[in-house]
Amino acid sequence: MNKNVRNLVFAALCLALCMVLPLLTGQIPQIGSMLCPMHIPVLLCGFICGWPWGLAVGAIAPIMRALIFGMPPLFPTAAAMAFELATYGAISGLMYRVLPKKPWSVFAALLIAMLAGRLVWGAAMYIMLGAQSKAFTLEMFLAGAFVNAWPGIILHVVLIPPIVLALNKAGLVDDRLQ
Numbered sequence: 001m002n003k004n005v006r007n008l009v010f011a012a013l014c015l016a017l018c019m020v021l022p023l024l025t026g027q028i029p030q031i032g033s034m035l036c037p038m039h040i041p042v043l044l045c046g047f048i049c050g051w052p053w054g055l056a057v058g059a060i061a062p063i064m065r066a067l068i069f070g071m072p073p074l075f076p077t078a079a080a081m082a083f084e085l086a087t088y089g090a091i092s093g094l095m096y097r098v099l100p101k102k103p104w105s106v107f108a109a110l111l112i113a114m115l116a117g118r119l120v121w122g123a124a125m126y127i128m129l130g131a132q133s134k135a136f137t138l139e140m141f142l143a144g145a146f147v148n149a150w151p152g153i154i155l156h157v158v159l160i161p162p163i164v165l166a167l168n169k170a171g172l173v174d175d176r177l178q
Contacts, residue, residue: 022071043089059082092113114156125141
């Protein structure tokens, strides 16, 4: 199969998962926001398809979901998430291709992407709330990025690397992708 067609199909699947996975936890919003279900397909897209596709899916998914389902709220939540998830998709794809081709590299790329995405989310929230003359404190950042998200962080670290390694073993992740 042509690489571009394959990437388009995988990216579309990841975008569809971004729309559907939050529905599984949507009945209890606190759990849904703690598990960060939209992050999983975006991170996988970066690993599988490469950074441009991961960036695109990450940027589109929260805005599209906000417009279709009304959740997350478009501003500032979905807007800040678009920056965060775009960073996840781009950095996971870039780091996976740059780091040595060892199993630990999947974990390293994932952790770097998750940290970078959370920092970008914090910066986006700071700028957007600041533009409305509202405060976004360090405590709010730490709570939103780490304290309240720890179940999702653990889920991602446990779930994503085995999936990427299995897809790599099956020949579905092309390390030469740019």
